[in-house]
Every structure is written in C-alpha cells, then in structure tokens.
Amino acid sequence: MSIKNMTKEKNWSGQKLVSTDYLLFEAPREKHFMTGSEVLKEAIKRCTVDASVSYPITPQSEAAHLIGELWAEGYVGLYFRGENEFGVMSEVQGCAMAGARTVTTTSGPGTLRAMENFPTWSGTRIPCQLILMARGINSPLTIQPDNLEVSFLLETGCMIWYAENVQELFDMSIAAFTVAEKPDVHVPIITAVDGFFVSHTREAVMLPADDIALEPYDPYAAPLPPIDSEMPPGRFLRDPFVMKSNYISYATHASWQWEVRSAVERSKPYARHYLNGLVHTTGEENAELVFVACGTAVHQAKEGQRELAKLGIKSKVVKLRTIRPFPHAELLEATKNAKYIFVPEFNVVGWLDKEVRTSLYGKSDAKIVGRPRVAGGMSMPAEAILKEVFENTNLKGA
Amino acid sequence: MANLGPAHYSPYPVAFYDDLLTPPEGKALLLTEIVDEEVAMREIARVMLTSENATIFPGPQVLYAWNEEAKKKATLIKEMSEVLNAKMIPMYDYRPKYPKIDAEVEINPNHPNLTIWHNEIKACIFVGVHCHYANVALKMIRSETDCYTAAICGLSGHEDAMATIRDQHTKEMARFIEIAKEVKKELGK
Numbered sequence: 001m002s003i004k005n006m007t008k009e010k011n012w013s014g015q016k017l018v019s020t021d022y023l024l025f026e027a028p029r030e031k032h033f034m035t036g037s038e039v040l041k042e043a044i045k046r047c048t049v050d051a052s053v054s055y056p057i058t059p060q061s062e063a064a065h066l067i068g069e070l071w072a073e074g075y076v077g078l079y080f081r082g083e084n085e086f087g088v089m090s091e092v093q094g095c096a097m098a099g100a101r102t103v104t105t106t107s108g109p110g111t112l113r114a115m116e117n118f119p120t121w122s123g124t125r126i127p128c129q130l131i132l133m134a135r136g137i138n139s140p141l142t143i144q145p146d147n148l149e150v151s152f153l154l155e156t157g158c159m160i161w162y163a164e165n166v167q168e169l170f171d172m173s174i175a176a177f178t179v180a181e182k183p184d185v186h187v188p189i190i191t192a193v194d195g196f197f198v199s200h201t202r203e204a205v206m207l208p209a210d211d212i213a214l215e216p217y218d219p220y221a222a223p224l225p226p227i228d229s230e231m232p233p234g235r236f237l238r239d240p241f242v243m244k245s246n247y248i249s250y251a252t253h254a255s256w257q258w259e260v261r262s263a264v265e266r267s268k269p270y271a272r273h274y275l276n277g278l279v280h281t282t283g284e285e286n287a288e289l290v291f292v293a294c295g296t297a298v299h300q301a302k303e304g305q306r307e308l309a310k311l312g313i314k315s316k317v318v319k320l321r322t323i324r325p326f327p328h329a330e331l332l333e334a335t336k337n338a339k340y341i342f343v344p345e346f347n348v349v350g351w352l353d354k355e356v357r358t359s360l361y362g363k364s365d366a367k368i369v370g371r372p373r374v375a376g377g378m379s380m381p382a383e384a385i386l387k388e389v390f391e392n393t394n395l396k397g398a
Numbered sequence: 399m400a401n402l403g404p405a406h407y408s409p410y411p412v413a414f415y416d417d418l419l420t421p422p423e424g425k426a427l428l429l430t431e432i433v434d435e436e437v438a439m440r441e442i443a444r445v446m447l448t449s450e451n452a453t454i455f456p457g458p459q460v461l462y463a464w465n466e467e468a469k470k471k472a473t474l475i476k477e478m479s480e481v482l483n484a485k486m487i488p489m490y491d492y493r494p495k496y497p498k499i500d501a502e503v504e505i506n507p508n509h510p511n512l513t514i515w516h517n518e519i520k521a522c523i524f525v526g527v528h529c530h531y532a533n534v535a536l537k538m539i540r541s542e543t544d545c546y547t548a549a550i551c552g553l554s555g556h557e558d559a560m561a562t563i564r565d566q567h568t569k570e571m572a573r574f575i576e577i578a579k580e581v582k583k584e585l586g587k
Contacts, residue, residue, distance in 0.1 A: 125530055183529060184420045184554035221553060223529035225458070252494070252508040255409035255537040259530060262413035262558070266420055 006216065011048045013074045015213035020178040024171055024274060027208035036198040039166040039205050040105070040131055041066035043173040044076065046213045050100035051078040053091045055110065060143070061133045061199035063105040085110035089117035089130075096126035096188075099219030099226045101177060105131040107195055108149040109138050115152065121188040122157030122260045125224050127180035127217070128188050130158070131173060134295075135195035136347070136376060144377020145194035145296060150323070151351035157260040159189040159267055160323040161275070162294040166203045168321075169193050175274035177214060185267040186223050187260060192323075194296040194346060196377070223263075264325050271322055278327035281334055284314035288339040289395060290366070292331065292356050294320045297344045297380060304344075304385035311397030313389075320352075328359050338366040340393045344385060348375045367392070401429060402560060403544055409537035412557050420555040426563045427555060435563055435570075436577065442523065442548040442561050443482065443578035447587045449521035449546060452484040455505050457527030459552070461490055467568060468526075474571045475525055481578045483587065484523070487513060492531050507531035511542040521546040524559065525566075533558050550574070 005012040018027070023046060034042070040063045044052070052071070054064030071079030078100070082088035088104055095102040106114070111132065121128065132153070136146030153160060161176060163169040173191050180189040193199060219226050271278055283305045291301035298319040305315045318334045320327060335341055341364070343353040353370030360368070371388045374380045389395060403410075412418040421427040426438030446452040460471045479486050487505050494508040501516035507527070514522070522545055524532045529551065536547055536558035549556035550571065555564035563570070 182554070186530075223533070223553075224531075225528055251409055251511075251538055251542070252534065255534045258409055258411035258414060258537055259533045262411045262533065265413040265417075266554075266557075269419065269422075 011213050011216065012077065013213075015046070015048070015211055017048070017215050018212045020175065020214060020274065023174060023208060023212060023214060027212060029206040029208050032205050032207050033202050034166060034205055035062070035200055035202050036133070036166045036169055036193055037062040037066055037200070039170045040173060041070060042207055042210065043170045044103060045070055045210055046208070047103075047174060047177055048101065048213045048216045049076045049103055050217070051095040051102045052076050053080055053082050053088045053095065053102070053104050055082045055085050055088045055106075057110060060107065061105065061195060063131060063133060063199065067103065067105070085114040086117065089114035089121070092128050093117060093121055093124065093126060096121075096128040097124060097226070099217070101181075101217035102126075102128040103131065104128070105133060107133045107135040108146075111149045112137060112152065118153060118156035118158055118188070123256065125186045125222070125260070125263070126188055127177070127186050129173065129176050129180060130188065130190045132190050132192040133195040133199040134192055142377050143196055145197045145346050146375045146377065147192065147194060147295060147345075148347040148349060148375070150192055151347070151349055153190060154324065154351065157187060157257070157264065158324065159187055159264055161189065161191050161271070161321060162323055163191060163193045163198065164295060164298045164319060166198060166205045169198060170205055170207065172275065172321075174214065175271075177217070179267050179270040179274060181217055182267070182270055183221050183223055185263050185270065187263045187267075192295065197296045268325050271325075275321050277330070278320070278322045278325075279330040279334055280319045280321060281316055282319070283309075283316035285316065286337050287314040287316040288337060289313065289315040289389065289393065290335050290338040290341050291315065291317045291385075292320065292335070292341055292343050292352070293317065293345070294323060294352060295346065297346055300380040300382065301344055301385065303382040304389070307382045307386055308389065308397075313395050313397055323355070326355060326359060331356070331359055332363055335360065335364055335366060338364065340389075340395075341366045341368045342385070342388060342392075343368065343370045344380060345370070345373050346375060346380065348373055402546060403540040404542055406541050409541045411537055418557045420557050421562065421564055423565065426561070427557055428561050438561050438563050439574045439577045440581055442563070443574075443581040444585070445521045445546050445548070445561070446482040446484055446523065447578075447582055447585055451517055451519045452482060452521040453517065453519045454479050454482070454484050454486045454523045454525060455489050455527065456486060456525055457489045457532070458491060459528065460526030461488055470568045471526065471571060474568060474575065478571070478575050478578065481575055481582060487517070489527055489531075492528070507535040510535040510539050514539060514543045514545045519545050521548070523548045523550055524556070525550040529553055529556065532556055
C-alpha cells in the first residue's frame with residue numbers, strides 16, 4: 001500500500017472515490033449493530049485518511065486502537081503512537097500542516113494534558129479532526145458519560161459538533177472532514193460524543209458499503225500554503241510577531257484571532273447541508289416547554305418529552321448539533337414560543353446552560369432552567385427531568 | 399456595520415459581527431449584498447478607475463511560476479493593471495518585516511495599513527494572496543484605513559473585502575478585464 005497507488009478513481013486501498021453527498025445521502029446502506037468505537041472505525045475506513053496518531057491510555061475507548069487496525073488493514077496511510085497526549089496533538093498538527101488528512105481520538109484527561117495544542121491547531125488553520133469521547137475530568141477517574149471537558153474546548157477556535165448516538169457519530173465524522181477542509185473554513189473540528197453511552201455500547205446503525213471512500217484532501221486548496229518554516233505559522237517558532245512590542249503586531253494578532261473565529265462562522269452553510277440543519281427538533285412544534293440539549297442528554301430529554309405527552313403536557317426537544325459555531329438563529333427560532341426552557345446536561349458546571357442563556361439574552365422572555373445536571377457517570381432518568389419540570393413551572397399533568 | 403473604513407479600533411470581522419459570509423458559488427459579495435458576479439466586476443472596475451492611487455496587490459500565488467495557471471494569471475494581472483490605470487505593489491511573502499517595511503515597494507499582511515497609508519491608496523485589489531493572509535490584512539485595512547478593498551479569489555472569496563468575486567481562474571479574470579474595458583470606456587477614462 002502506498003499513496004503512489006492512488007488514482008483518480010480509487011484510493012490507495014482500492015476503494016472507489018465518491019463525493020461526500022453520495023457517501024452520506026445516496027449510497028445504499030445496510031443495518032449493523034455496533035459500539036461507537038466500532039462505528040468510528042467504519043467511518044474512518046471510508047475517509048481516505050492519510051495519518052492518525054494516538055496515545056492509548058487505560059481506561060479508554062477502543063477507538064484509537066481500532067484506527068490502528070485500519071492502518072494494519074491498509075486503509076489509513078500512517079499510524080503511530082505519541083509519547084503522551086501533548087505529543088499526540090503536536091504530531092497531529094505536524095501531519096496536518098504537511099498536508100495530510102489527520103484524525104485522532106481522546107477524552108477528558110488527555111484533552112487537558114494536550115490543551116495548549118488546540119488553539120495552536122486553529123491558529124495554524126489545519127483541518128484535522130479530533131473525535132472526543134467525553135468522559136469527564138480527573139479526579140476521581142471516570143470513563144462514564146460526563147462532558148465537562150467540552151467546556152474547556154469552547155474557546156479554542158476549533159469547530160465543535162456533538163453527536164447524539166452512533167449513527168450521528170458515523171455521519172458527522174465523515175461530514176466533519178469535508179466541512180473542515182473547505183478553503184474558507186479550514187479549521188480543526190472536534191466531533192464529540194458522550195463516552196461509554198455512545199463509545200462502549202451497541203446500537204443499530206445504517207452503514208454504506210466499505211468499498212467507497214471520500215475524495216482525498218487537497219492541501220493546495222487551503223488558506224495557507226503547506227508548511228514552510230520561513231513564513232507564519234511555521235515562523236511562529238522563530239519569530240513570533242506577538243513578541244514585537246508595537247501596535248501593528250498586536251493588531252495582526254487580533255486580526256488573526258478574528259479570522260479563526262470568522263472561519264468557524266463560515267462553516268455554517270456547509271454544516272447546514274451535511275448535517276441537515278444545525279439543530280433538530282422533536283415533539284410539539286408550538287410547545288411552551290422546550291428542552292435544549294446536546295449529546296445523549298437529547299435522548300433522555302426525548303424520553304421526558306414522551307412521558308410528558310402521556311400526561312397531556314406538550315413539549316419539544318431542540319438538539320444542538322453544532323456548539324461551535326453556535327446556532328444562534330436556529331435556537332432563537334426553535335424557542336420563539338417557549339415560556340420555559342430546560343437545559344439538561346451531563347456535567348456539573350452547566351456549560352450548555354450558559355451558552356443558551358448567552359445566546360437568548362435580551363431575545364427571549366422564557367424562564368431558563370439549567371437542570372437536571374448529572375455527572376460522573378450518573379444516568380439521567382426521565383423521572384428526574386419531569387421532577388424539574390413540575391418544580392419549576394406551573395404546568396400540571398392531565 | 400460592514401462598510402468602508404476606517405471602521406473600528408480593532409480589526410473588524412464581518413462574519414462574526416454582521417453574519418456576512420463568503421458568497422455562494424456563482425455569486426459575489428458587494429459590502430452586505432449577494433450579487434451576480436458581473437455586477438461585482440463592474441463595481442470593482444468603477445471604483446478602481448475613479449479612486450486615487452488605485453493599486454493591485456498581487457500575492458505569491460501569482461508572483462511565482464508555480465504552475466502554468468500562475469504564469470497565465472500573472473500576465474492577465476499585468477493587463478488588468480493597465481486597463482484599470484492601477485499601480486502594482488506586490489505582497490511577495492508573508493513574513494513580518496522588521497525593523498521596518500519599505501511601504502513604497504511592498505505590502506505585508508501583518509501591517510498592510512502602512513503601505514496603504516504611505517501611498518494614500520483609496521482602492522485596491524487583492525489577488526493571488528493565500529486566503530488566510532488576505533483575510534488577516536483585509537480586517538485591518540477596513541479597521542484602520544478608508545481604502546476600498548476588492549478581492550479576486552481563486553477559492554471561496556473574502557467577506558472582509560468590500561467587494562469579492564470567487565472561483566476566479568484565467569477565464570474569469572479575462573472576463574473581468576473585458577468588463578473593465580467596457581466600464582473604462584463608459585467613464586471616458
């Protein structure tokens with residue numbers, strides 16, 4: 001296997017090259033029963049991935065290990081292990097700056113150890129993908145669903161998408177490469193799922209055949225030239241302009257940061273197409289009671305919505321598929337009739353609650369309740385959601 | 399609001415503040431309006447032909463003979479400058495220039511305002527500049543100068559320019575030159 005085996009029709013592993021639209025929307029699919037980690041392997045298998053770097057800590061999801069198997073099977077061009085998570089994310093950056101379609105996976109502790117790299121990724125405009133199987137932050141150690149680490153990633157300049165289940169994980173992680181690699185976007189993307197619930201448990205998933213794959217990444221259709229140590233960002237390492245103390249260099253740094261944020265905003269039209277909308281709603285369209293959530297909290301909110309319907313109470317669930325860019329317009333439209341907005345979350349800090357409040361401030365009269373919040377591996381039963389509804393609204397069941 | 403500068407103290411991102419994004423395929427962006435490509439081409443030509451010290455800023459993608467298209471584009475840009483009565487000041491690389499840029503002979507994305515101030519440029523075209531550096535420069539120019547910016551882009555365009563046309567290759571650039579000739583004739587320039 002070699003990149004030299006690539007033709008216009010087939011990639012190095014012999015898979016037929018197809019468009020993202022065909023892969024996501026048109027190719028026939030068959031039903032499978034897989035864990036999130038296994039599904040991620042199937043997605044990466046169909047993405048003509050040039051390079052993957054990992055640091056397989058314990059306990060962890062199997063995802064990085066399974067991508068390693070793809071290398072052994074000839075589907076991923078390069079695979080190696082970093083010395084630690086900081087090393088991994090630095091090496092991901094190196095691969096991507098050299099023009100490789102690059103992917104890695106991690107979770108809470110590794111995310112924080114590698115933290116400095118994420119804003120550096122976005123500052124260098126690399127379109128790599130991090131699959132974040134969120135599991136919380138030490139200590140105490142957990143591999144259960146807790147997405148506290150996402151709050152640390154919100155302002156790194158990376159796009160953040162959030163999948164509810166294994167099907168969305170499959171489709172999102174394919175679309176993620178395509179959107180991240182658009183020349184006017186071209187920033188890293190973090191595709192998040194709730195660990196354990198999605199990474200470790202099996203669900204039905206519809207997959208296209210594995211003899212087709214995405215067109216390769218074209219590093220020349222990029223907003224920066226491929227790596228060149230004589231110019232920024234390569235030259236950052238030798239001659240960072242922020243260290244030059246004059247107003248012009250400060251303005252450059254400010255403009256650079258705004259450009260990264262602008263690039264994330266430019267992803268919206270593409271994400272609307274490939275994700276079929278930045279938000280997805282379930283339930284009664286005109287309901288005054290609205291749940292806004294992401295990840296598996298959406299699934300639990302839907303359970304709550306069904307239980308409330310049995311009591312004659314109309315409600316709606318608004319699933320946010322993208323967190324960065326934040327879908328301000330879509331959220332405002334989806335909550336325009338709301339009197340009560342509940343934000344159920346799998347973390348103790350309520351980072352999504354803060355996002356929702358900030359987005360709707362001055363635009364909505366709804367009472368916003370950031371509950372229930374569960375963490376550290378606790379489940380979120382529908383009863384807990386209903387209890388919050390009855391305690392914080394004047395809604396009464398039939 | 400996205401408009402002609404000097405607009406703000408800090409570099410101004412219209413995508414973030416004004417929800418203005420790159421135009422869809424086949425279209426162009428004129429300040430806040432999505433328009434047909436020809437409308438934008440005519441407006442860019444009009445502004446360049448009627449502004450003081452109009453200047454084209456060619457970037458590395460058209461200054462060096464990377465490939466056949468780059469060579470053809472370079473020839474077309476020279477013709478474009480003649481049709482538009484415009485000067486050319488190159489952005490030949492992206493390195494910050496210290497201790498001081500020679501603003502008379504070059505422009506740099508890290509301090510583009512120096513070249514525009516020094517040469518009193520009231521309208522300019524970015525062409526052949528990698529998108530990231532063009533965008534970094536365009537935000538600063540909108541913030542700090544009263545220069546009308548246009549971006550002729552081979553990829554997706556630049557919402558931080560006041561006028562942008564996208565997917566511009568040799569065929570499209572030749573069309574722009576023909577439209578500029580018509581506008582020049584109409585203006586009697």
